[in-house]
Amino acid sequence: MKYKELNINEKLFGKDYLVYDWVESGEEIHIYIKSKSCKAICPNCGETSSFFHATYVRKIQAVPIHLKTTYLHVTAYKYKCLNESCETKVIMETLSFASASQVRTTELTSLILTVSIFLSNEGASKVLSFIGVRISNDTIKRIYDKIIIEDNPEVEAEGIDDVAIRKGHTYATAIYDLNDHHLIALLEGRDAPTLKIWLKEHKKSNLLHVIEQVLMLRQLMKYCLHVLKWQTDFIYFKI
Ligand SMILES: [Zn+2]
Numbered sequence: 001m002k003y004k005e006l007n008i009n010e011k012l013f014g015k016d017y018l019v020y021d022w023v024e025s026g027e028e029i030h031i032y033i034k035s036k037s038c039k040a041i042c043p044n045c046g047e048t049s050s051f052f053h054a055t056y057v058r059k060i061q062a063v064p065i066h067l068k069t070t071y072l073h074v075t076a077y078k079y080k081c082l083n084e085s086c087e088t089k090v091i092m093e094t095l096s097f098a099s100a101s102q103v104r105t106t107e108l109t110s111l112i113l114t115v116s117i118f119l120s121n122e123g124a125s126k127v128l129s130f131i132g133v134r135i136s137n138d139t140i141k142r143i144y145d146k147i148i149i150e151d152n153p154e155v156e157a158e159g160i161d162d163v164a165i166r167k168g169h170t171y172a173t174a175i176y177d178l179n180d181h182h183l184i185a186l187l188e189g190r191d192a193p194t195l196k197i198w199l200k201e202h203k204k205s206n207l208l209h210v211i212e213q214v215l216m217l218r219q220l221m222k223y224c225l226h227v228l229k230w231q232t233d234f235i236y237f238k239i
Helices: 009-012 105-116 121-130 137-145 194-199 206-239
Strands: 017-024 028-035 052-065 066-080 091-093 160-163 170-179 182-188
Touching: 028 052, 052 091, 052 105, 091 137, 105 121, 105 137, 121 137, 160 206, 170 194, 182 194
Parallel strands: 028 066
Antiparallel strands: 017 028, 052 066, 066 091, 160 170, 170 182
């Protein structure tokens, strides 16, 4: 059997980047990456430009390899926006694995958030350091503070859950869009009135229909019990 060598670089970072150097010490790994892109889309006007302007280097912390703090040094391109009416003159190439101006890969940020859900920020920072992630408790807090929860008034199928925030001191009601399980609302407390107000603003909600049916059923049962009591009273009266 012939074995064909896999292009791991492509598997790790996608076909638009090539890895050209790897420097490893006792505690850190530095991976040097060069972009192979030849065009970029202007975030302001939406036009595509392939007019090369310059290169720039970004240092981004990534998910640790071999439990060592891992940094990517990415050489990416800047392009000129050729749309004369556009205010953006220089377009910075966007990277598929890290958002603009972020110093961590999206994957690493997800890992940090996942670990810190179950621990205090100090605890998460310590545990993460054992596997090679370098992050302070203040930075974890800043990441949390930046999370934006976008509600969707048109949501049709949602899930609901009790969650503890601030590590067990405060409780909230989390509502998820069941299509992709992303958080669309975090309501204060776990009380029914707060949920009721939210449901009133989401007319297509499946929960709203279920609650309406439950209320109807409750009314029907009340009526049945009333009829039953009336029949029992009538029977007793007869005998
Ligand atoms: Zn533009």
